Amino acid sequence: MNISIQHGRLIDPANGIDTHADLHIAEGRVAGLGEPPEGFVADSHINAEGRIVCPGLIDLRARLREPGGESRATIASETAAAASAGITTLVCPPDPSQPIDTPALVDLIRHRARSAGHCRVLPVGALTQGLEGQQLAEMETLRQAGCIGVGNGLQAVENTQVMRRAMEYAASQGLTVFLHAEDPWLAAGGCAHEGAVSVRLGLTGIPEAAETIAVARELQLIEQTGVRAHFHHLSTARAVRLIARARYEGLPVSADVAAHQLYLTDMDIGYFDSLCHVRPPLRGQRDREGLREGLRQGGIDAICSDHQPLGADAKLAPFPASEPGISGLETLLPLTLRLADEGLLSLPEAIACVTARPAEILGLLADGQGGSLAAGARADVCIFDPEPYWELRAEELQSAGHNSPFLGWELKGRVECTLLAGELVFHRC
Amino acid sequence: MRRHSLQHDAEGRLRHLLTIEGLKRAQIVDILDTAESFISVSDQQVRKVPLLRGKTVVNLFFEASTRTLTTFELAAKRLSADVLKININTSATVKGESLLDMLHNLEAMQCDMFVVRHADSGAAHLIARHVAPHVSVINAGDGSHAHPTQALLDMFTIRRRKGEFAPLTVAIVGDIKHSRVARSQIHALTTLGVSELRVVAPKTLLPADVETLGVHVTHDLDEGLRDADVVIMLRLQKERMQGAMLPSEGEYFRTYGLTEERLARAKADAIVMHPGPINRGVEIASSVADGPQSVILEQVSNGIAVRMAVMSMVLGRAPREEGA
Numbered sequence: 001m002n003i004s005i006q007h008g009r010l011i012d013p014a015n016g017i018d019t020h021a022d023l024h025i026a027e028g029r030v031a032g033l034g035e036p037p038e039g040f041v042a043d044s045h046i047n048a049e050g051r052i053v054c055p056g057l058i059d060l061r062a063r064l065r066e067p068g069g070e071s072r073a074t075i076a077s078e079t080a081a082a083a084s085a086g087i088t089t090l091v092c093p094p095d096p097s098q099p100i101d102t103p104a105l106v107d108l109i110r111h112r113a114r115s116a117g118h119c120r121v122l123p124v125g126a127l128t129q130g131l132e133g134q135q136l137a138e139m140e141t142l143r144q145a146g147c148i149g150v151g152n153g154l155q156a157v158e159n160t161q162v163m164r165r166a167m168e169y170a171a172s173q174g175l176t177v178f179l180h181a182e183d184p185w186l187a188a189g190g191c192a193h194e195g196a197v198s199v200r201l202g203l204t205g206i207p208e209a210a211e212t213i214a215v216a217r218e219l220q221l222i223e224q225t226g227v228r229a230h231f232h233h234l235s236t237a238r239a240v241r242l243i244a245r246a247r248y249e250g251l252p253v254s255a256d257v258a259a260h261q262l263y264l265t266d267m268d269i270g271y272f273d274s275l276c277h278v279r280p281p282l283r284g285q286r287d288r289e290g291l292r293e294g295l296r297q298g299g300i301d302a303i304c305s306d307h308q309p310l311g312a313d314a315k316l317a318p319f320p321a322s323e324p325g326i327s328g329l330e331t332l333l334p335l336t337l338r339l340a341d342e343g344l345l346s347l348p349e350a351i352a353c354v355t356a357r358p359a360e361i362l363g364l365l366a367d368g369q370g371g372s373l374a375a376g377a378r379a380d381v382c383i384f385d386p387e388p389y390w391e392l393r394a395e396e397l398q399s400a401g402h403n404s405p406f407l408g409w410e411l412k413g414r415v416e417c418t419l420l421a422g423e424l425v426f427h428r429c
Numbered sequence: 430m431r432r433h434s435l436q437h438d439a440e441g442r443l444r445h446l447l448t449i450e451g452l453k454r455a456q457i458v459d460i461l462d463t464a465e466s467f468i469s470v471s472d473q474q475v476r477k478v479p480l481l482r483g484k485t486v487v488n489l490f491f492e493a494s495t496r497t498l499t500t501f502e503l504a505a506k507r508l509s510a511d512v513l514k515i516n517i518n519t520s521a522t523v524k525g526e527s528l529l530d531m532l533h534n535l536e537a538m539q540c541d542m543f544v545v546r547h548a549d550s551g552a553a554h555l556i557a558r559h560v561a562p563h564v565s566v567i568n569a570g571d572g573s574h575a576h577p578t579q580a581l582l583d584m585f586t587i588r589r590r591k592g593e594f595a596p597l598t599v600a601i602v603g604d605i606k607h608s609r610v611a612r613s614q615i616h617a618l619t620t621l622g623v624s625e626l627r628v629v630a631p632k633t634l635l636p637a638d639v640e641t642l643g644v645h646v647t648h649d650l651d652e653g654l655r656d657a658d659v660v661i662m663l664r665l666q667k668e669r670m671q672g673a674m675l676p677s678e679g680e681y682f683r684t685y686g687l688t689e690e691r692l693a694r695a696k697a698d699a700i701v702m703h704p705g706p707i708n709r710g711v712e713i714a715s716s717v718a719d720g721p722q723s724v725i726l727e728q729v730s731n732g733i734a735v736r737m738a739v740m741s742m743v744l745g746r747a748p749r750e751e752g753a
Contacts, residue, residue, distance in 0.1 A: 194636075194637045194638075195637065195638050196638045196641040198636070198637075199638050199639055199641060199642060200641075200642065201574055202550040202571075202573030202574030202575065202609055203551075203572075203574075204573075205636070205637060207637065272551030272554045274551075316555075316559075317528065317529070317549075318547065318549035318552040318555050318571070318572070319549070319550060319551040320549050320550060320572065321549050
């Protein structure tokens, strides 16, 4: 089917485009911008006047809970939520209940995502078997089964020798390693940033050093092994500086930050608001500013949702006993746009953080497999109205997880249509 | 969001007592004054007043306790309330669930007050957020967060012995990091405005950024005790040796244990307090615990009057205008 998206403002950071032009789509790919290409006849038109048309969003980290946690969320429910939020590609990390350490698991996830048809899901395969940090997972097999890279989820690889070998092996197969940087000993038992708030509330703290020590160790190993690595959801200003320096020295590393870390701090915990219980924890004001600065200066490449849908019961417990996590898919775009409103980034720069930059990290950009509206690229498109303010309400969330600390916030910018490889997968009535 | 006024009602009166933090100085003084009036009740032949007749108080203890539970029970009975005691053994796996399940069950019964003790910080706040509008919650200790009635009875004891708070130098010695008592005492003492508040411990027993609570930090016991009017010793849990917090009990006693010799650095009329239970020869020498400057047993008996005061003030509020 051929589609023309007309009269919109096209923002395609990968190609430096910010202009008012029509976008033409044929057979799931971008056919051209501006005047329709020769012989192109549109079967349908989408009027995007007053709207922004950009590449579909790419979320570098979203937990989907399936298989294993279907009572909380399913691939169908979460990919539908993603489509409603303009996201066309989700990267799904392994976790102990779905360690993604066998091709069967990879097939299952990809199959369920394909049959739901709302959003592409790219699994990250296990770095070690069962994420236990002892034996290497079958990384090459996992790559062939469709994993975009390898990682160990939130589980630490405590043994430095195992981590080194894992990186060496991943490097040999040309795989990117996705890292959650947290020293398991320093973080043990912790549930909040170690600082003035955790002191007051008597919560066991997770010190800044839990992150910086892990980042420093991994950077040394990255340098030694030459593996291409990506750090997920950084939470401290010091870790951003460590990574920025490593990049300056030429290390092949990239990093993302979870959208909520750019707005919330440990102060938002108030008196034990378990919706603010998240891992890594919300840090202090200086860290939040450091993360924002990293985004502006390029120490951090991308913004992810770090989506973690949870049922109501998971948060109905005393703070330390509640489960960490934020349902973040549906706030990813509005929180990213807000950075432009606040003047931290230009609008195209902000959009790049959830399109072109993550596409580059995943190696999708060069192949036209996402993050770009260049002719011939996969037609993953997000069309949003940048103007309206809307209130985030639990009953209107599409995700099965209503665990958002942003409930009640006035957000700006709303997705109208989402196209996945040229198919309309979401349309706001 | 009314979360910042969770423990106050619309008129600013105490609806729950969850933490000392956020109480006004006048409110604390009011509680202490009320407790003073109940002291005489304990001395009478008939030790009961009918203030809470017809009310039901539930002691909901998710964590073992003897003194706190007993004094709450005595306090409620002396106010003529009906008292129910529920001990819940928490296994780690069902901790969260059992708390809320229990709560929903109790909501269905006609209870007026829950006195809650729980091993997790924030448990009392969680319960207060979910109880029916007419129910009050008293925090009898949650994790390392707060133990407000203990701090209030300590303030009561200090006031009876020392009078004014303003000129006092107070030293809190020991495991501040894991102590809900210390956190509540710090809030109470800074709100009442003592002249100087010191915490004394090795860094392993102090939370990071503890000075943000408004205390002076020292790692030297002699310096911490110098010219102090009040010395508060905290209990040292034996588990601290395993967590690499301390080398040994012996070294702890030699470095931070309160002996007569070290107490001599405080003022001659300094009082020694301890929330109990005491580890003799670990944080305090028997000769000090049983000595003339010790007010440790007085603290326990004052606990009843202070808990009577808190319960009667929280439950004895004039009925609120409905529809407000």
